[in-house]
Each structure stands twice: as C-alpha cells, then as structure tokens.
Amino acid sequence: MSRIASRFAALKDAGRTGLITFITAGDPSPEHVVPLLHGLVAAGADVIELGVPFSDPMADGPVIQHASERAIAKGVGLANVLAWVAAFRETDDETPIVLMGYLNPVEMYGYASFAEDALEAGVDGILMVDCPLEESAVLKPLRDAGLDQILLASPTTAEGRLAQLCEAASGFLYYVSFAGITGAAQLSTGQIAERVAGIRARSKAPVAVGFGVRDAASAQAIGAFADAVVIGSALVDRLAGAGSAEDAAGRANDFLAPIRAALDAR
C-alpha cells in the first residue's frame, strides 16, 4: 500500500480527520525546508503538500505567488525540491509527500527522469495544477512509476466531469476553490457539505477539502464532512519572514496546533 493510502486508512480506522499542510519549497528559506517539514509532522500534519515554485502560478493567489517568487529568487528548482524530500525521508518514512506545482518545470526536467528521481527521493504523489484530467496523458510515466496523480474538483465542475474525476481519483481527490470567490461558485458551508458528501459517495479515493480553511473554526466546520482538510495560503502567510528553522517550525506549530486539536475534538 502506498504511503498516502496507508495514511488515509489509518485515519479512517482511528476515526480522525486528516490534516494536509501546504508549504512552498524554499520559502521562507531553502535551509529551513527539511526541519520545517519535520516541524509540520510534529504539529500534526498527516500529509504534506510541497509546492514547487513556478514563475507564473496562474491558479494561485498572491500569498503563494509571492512565496514562489522569493524561492525562485534564491535559485530553488525542482532538483532542490527532490533533494529536500530525500533528506526528509532519511528520518521519516511514513508521512506522505505530494509535490504540487505547474507542468513547465516538470516538462523541462523531463517526465521520465522526473518519475524516476521523484520515486527515488520518496515522493508519493504529484498535483499538477495546470494539468486537468483531459491533458494528463503526459503524466503517464509518473503514474506508471507508482506516483499518485492527485486530481482536483471544484464547485464549478460539471456533473459529467465529476463522475470521471471520481473514477480516476488516486491518492485523494482535492475539492478546492479560492477563498473569497464570488459569483456562481459562491457556496455556503452547507452547500459544500452537500457537494462533498456526493463526491465522497462516488470517489474511489478519500476527499480532501481546501476552501478558505484559515483557522480552527473553519477547519472544524469543513472537517466535519471531509476525509481531510487542506491548509495552504494561511500557513504560507504565517511562515513568511521566519528568521530561522526553529522560528519557522515554531510558527507552524503555533498555527497548526489549535487546528489539529479542533479536528480531533469532533
């Protein structure tokens, strides 16, 4: 069983809601990445999404874009990210790591060599934000190597595609929207709950929800109907400007501890 599948199976057995944390690799500092990853685990993260910096993160908001820019300015590339995962794996062989990012860096690395190197480093899944199911033939070498391709679903996803996504889901299915989204995609917590219940009933993989989760209260509200909650921008924002690895891990812990407690309290 893959690390992701084992982790979700264990969560299910324990009746717990998973906590998935996102950080941008190399921000606030390349030296802090590995200790910070361990810090996230200590603070209660069940799965880690490690953002691969990209110059044009079209689907991310300003917080993550700026974190990417800071990391790129320090020369962070995909090879560094894989090296950090390998270093993390020296002492943690259980916490699943998903690399999240955009296709072009992987394209330039080469899909086949990336599949090989990512697997060797100890990566468990990949979430390519700009690669919907329809274009994911390019990721076949990664899937063939045993990496889970994490797919996204959103409030705007039409019924027909949702069925395809549920069928193709591997690792977990990430139900996502942007915080503060307005217009047709604006859903209340109750509507999200209803939507997610429908997806969980059909999805081959557990369903994680990232929907403006910023604190213990929102995590608890979302956690009530999801297999896991994802915390991204709010954490990245909190980490920005940390002066040392201890500072970064401390900030992560201060921020995540109440969220972990809230998820476990229900």
Add this chain to the structure above:
Amino acid sequence: MTQIPDFHAYPDAHGRFGDYGGIYVAETLMEPLAELTAAYERLRQDPAFIAELDRDLKYYVGRPSPVYFAERLTKHVGGARIILKREDLNHTGAHKINNTVGQALVARHMGKTRIIAETGAGQHGVASATVAARMGLKCVVYMGAVDIERQKINVYRMRLLGAEVVPVTSGSQTLKDALNDAMRDWVTNVADTFYIIGTVAGPHPYPQMVRDFNAIVGREAREQTLEQFGRLPDVITACVGGGSNAIGLFHAFLNDSGVRIVGAEAAGDGIGTGRHAASLAAGKPGVLHGNRTYVLSDANGQIIETHSVSAGLDYPGVGPEHAFLKDAGRAEYVGVTDDEALEAFHLLARTEGILAALESSHAIAQAIKLARELPKDGLVLANLSGRGDKDVHTIAAREGIEL
C-alpha cells in the same frame, strides 16, 4: 503519392494543433471554458451572428483594409515587389480590433456585462476598452506596473474610454503577469464576466477564436492580391509575438503550398545575447498560460523575462498554431533585431510616408530581406499590423531626442 495535409482542419475538438494547444488550466476554469467553447461553436455557425460581425467590421472597424503596393520602398530595396496589408488603417490603428469586436459580440450573446482584458503595450487594452464603451459594458484592463510606466498614453486612452486600468505588481510586472491576474479575475467573477484574450494563446477555445476573428486579414489580402496582381504572393510575412496578426494573415494561405510563409520574431539585441523574445526560434516546447507551445524558460522551467523594443512582441510564449506550423515545416520563424526593426521603421516612413508600429516594423524588415532574395517580378506581402503613433516617444527616447 504524398498526402497534402489540410492545415485548415485544426484545432481538433480538444483544441489541439498537433502536439500543441489544449487546455492546461486549473480545474476551476474547465467549466467556464467549456461554456465558452459551446457558445462560440454555436455562434460561429449562426448566420445572424456572422452578419452582425460583418456589419461591425465594415462600418465600425472600416474594413476591408487595402493591400498597398509600396513602390518607392520596393525601388529603394531593389528586389521583388513589396506589398502591404494595411491593418494600421483600422479603427484604433491595429489588427487588434478585429478580435475585440468579435469577442465583445460573443460576450453580449452570452449575457455577460463585464469585460476584462490583459494588455502589454496597451493596444489590446485600448481595443477592448473601445468595444466595451461601444456596447455599454464595464471594462477592467490588467496591465503590468512596468508597462503602465512605459505606455502612459495608452493608459490614459483606456481611461478616456471609461475602462479601469489595474496595475499588476507581481512577477516581472509585464504582459505575462497581467495575463495571470486577468485569469484570476475571470475565475472569480465568471458569472458576469467575459475575458477577452488579446492573442492566439491561452487555453482552447481562445487560440481558435482569436484566429478566426483575425483570419479576415488573410482572406481579404489573398483576394486583393489576386485581383490587383493576378497571382498569389511568393512569400508572406508578419511579426510574431503572441502571433495574432501573423496567424490572421497566414491562415487563408496555409493550403496554398506555393506560398512561402515567414514569421518575424523579436530578436531584441540578438538571439545570441539572450535578450530577445524569439520563443519559436530559441525556445522549447513547454506549457504556459493554458496551452502547450514553444516557451522561453530556464533550466528550472521558470519562464524568463523577454526583451524587445516593441512591447507588443515582448512575450515568452507564442500561439500554439504557430508551434504546430513550425514543426510541420509549413511556416518558418526567424528573428529580427531591434536595430533592424528601427531601420525598417525609418525607411518606410521616408519612402512611403507611413509610420509603422514597432511590432509591424519587424515584418517590414523581414519583407525587405525576403524581397532582396527574389527577382524583381516577385511578390512579397507583409502585414502592416498597426500604426506607429504610439511608438514615437519610445523611438525618440532611444535616439536621444527629447520631445
């Protein structure tokens, strides 16, 4: 017998031009794009829509634009005849209006009340603000903070037309970043908002839709050349940034196998210097802004900042259909430097009394090179995609002249 491919058969239903194009976007955009594709597919075959578009192009844009024999330029060069498709004579002074008129009509048919656009030099922003004003639609234009500083006159033009210009301060603060922010606005406000992309890039259906709206350039030019010169051109050329004026000219000629097709990319200070915007000549296949195409990126896959004297060509990607035509060997793409474009700008001004846009000056420079290779009865057609009034400050500053 070799099968001659039908170059008019692209893109396929997935928006692919061979290996290029497609829909490389976040999940949240899949449904809005599907809705747009469905609406566009319906409208482009609807006789009432086509009639409406034709009326706007005739009475508002001022089409058809002429094909003009540049006789004194030809004599000066001493080679084949150079003829110019005069897109600079359109309302707002460039080909960009062909596309914005079309997309604004699509927006209205889809019931959208708000238009957003990205702009680099400001030409597409002005063309979008123009059609929004005419249709009474709210208009928001995203523009890099650096470009806002470089293109103050166009910023003011957009504001005069009632548009809101939003400065983009992320990344390199230029066109590509403006596109990122416009895309974010769209996904957030898709219920009432239509995103008018200004070039043949972006996710499907944009490369097809923008091409279709600009393809009138080549359809007219092909007919006009046959009528005025009794034959097709030997070679046609246009400048390529994102590539909308070029694909507009090229498309009608793609199946004319006797017509050579040459795209002129911005070689900036020279491709060897690294300071250029020649995605096809110097880039590699990658993924940017929703499509697979040739991109300029570094070893880590980060998109690199480009350079051209012409802001409209300053883009690190290129429309996927151009990538396809390059690989298929149907079109060639070559670099024209800043200096060569400026020389062509001055030459055209003095021999023909036409101030070409700096973008279009790249095509003129290429046409001059091509004319020199051909006998005197040869025929070179260049797309004069826009007028140069917007560039006089840039040219003066570059030549050390204070206005």
